[in-house]
Amino acid sequence: MGRKKKGNIHYGHIIYRNLKRRISRTFLLSAFLFFMVFMIFSFTSILNSMREGLDSTVKRTGADILLVPKDYFSSVKDALFLGIPSTVYFDSSLEEKVAKEEGVEKVSSQMFLATIYNSPCCDEAVQIIAYHPESDFLIQPWIEKQLKREIPDGEIVAGSKLSYKKGDTAMFFGKKFPVAGKLKETGMGYDNTVFLNFNTAEELLKEPVVKNYLAIGNKKEVVSLITVKVDKKADIQKVVRALQDKYEKDNVSIETSGKLMEDTRHALKQYTTYFTFVEIILVAFTFESLLSFFIITMSERKKEYGIIKSLGGSTFKILSITIGEAAAIGIIGSLAGSFLSILILTLFRNFILLHLKLPYLRQSFSDLMLLTVFCTGLSVLTGVFAAILSSAAIQRKETYTLIRENE
Known part of the structure; x- marks a missing residue:
């Protein structure tokens, strides 16, 4: 000093x-x-x-209302917030029904698949999320902003924490996928996630290992999460209550995106x-x-x-x-x-x-x-x-x- x-x-x-x-x-x-x-x-x-x-999770979740299988609400939350791999699915026909309800402006769906840990058919244990680029209002704008394009059929995009980089080839369920790009860190489960479009996911569902291991069987039209954007003039809580009254009997949990993170x-x-x-x-x-x-x-x-x-x-x-x-x-x-x-x-x-x-x-x-x-x-x-x-x-x-x- x-x-x-x-x-x-x-x-x-x-x-x-x-x-x-x-x-x-x-x-x-x-x-x-x-x-x-x-x-x-x-x-x-x-x-x-x-x-x-x-x-970051609440902001990027972005949807006003989320529909998930009632018994898998926590699994969806862990997948979004922590990137913990999980396989969740229910009948996709609900998407079309919800889109016709009063106060609903946009509807899109996602499908969650968990790869097999420590298996020769998969490079590593990750969460796979499939989505519809044409209707999605959460993932697609974010991916398009970084990649400047949609994910091509048969290719994937990797989260920031995964070991893949653009140009690599990844293998999941015995099928090889070119890596179209790698995303920036988000501070949520997306960093441990692989993204692909539904066309690619449908081809993946045909693989025998997927049918056997994930117990999907011969189901073709399945989704894990339905996201809803409510019309600006509509009351979100009223729309939630209306959907709950109509569809909760189908063993579907209908909540706002804030409710998804309430426990956390x-x-x-x-x-x-x-x-x-x-x-x-x-x-x-x-x-x-x-x-x-x-x-x-x-x-x-x-x-x-x-x-x-x-x-x-x-x-x-x-x-x-x-x-x-x-x-x-x-x-x-x-x-x-x-x-x-x-x-x-x-x-x-x-x-x-x-x-x-x-x-x-x-x-x-x-x-x-x-x-x-x-x-x-x-x-x-x-x-x-x-x-x-x-x-x-x-x-x-x-x-x-x-x-x-x-x-």
């Missing part, structure tokens, strides 16, 4: 020498702040990723409440520990402070040394905690995604810097406040008393 000269006392040098001379104390105090910052940084990063993933949003609120409570406890525990250490340190250094006062140093200047030490310790602990948190979140990203069931774990450089600044500020303020409170007893004592008290 540079020297800050005031009178005959170099305060910056004194702070540096004090921290270096009491290296074990400096390390211990930094360790408290390091642990606090590490936990707060990690919790906040994970919560932000969950929130961004949820918002509720879980996110619970996580936020839990993490906030833990963070408050961490800050309180760290503050109490620092306060205790500074009180003990101030008592041990009474003679040192008395000598500084006898050389012309004021009580305020003595306090500035203590605050400077606390601030330096806070910066050391917070930067180390932030760095380790970023390192662990990067190195163990896939492990965290798998066990916490997150769609992605990513923050921009600016977000990381803002979080680092926040944690550093919190760490420094915690240390400085503890130092100020612990120095109250020193401020009231005379110079002679401070020099002689511990003898």
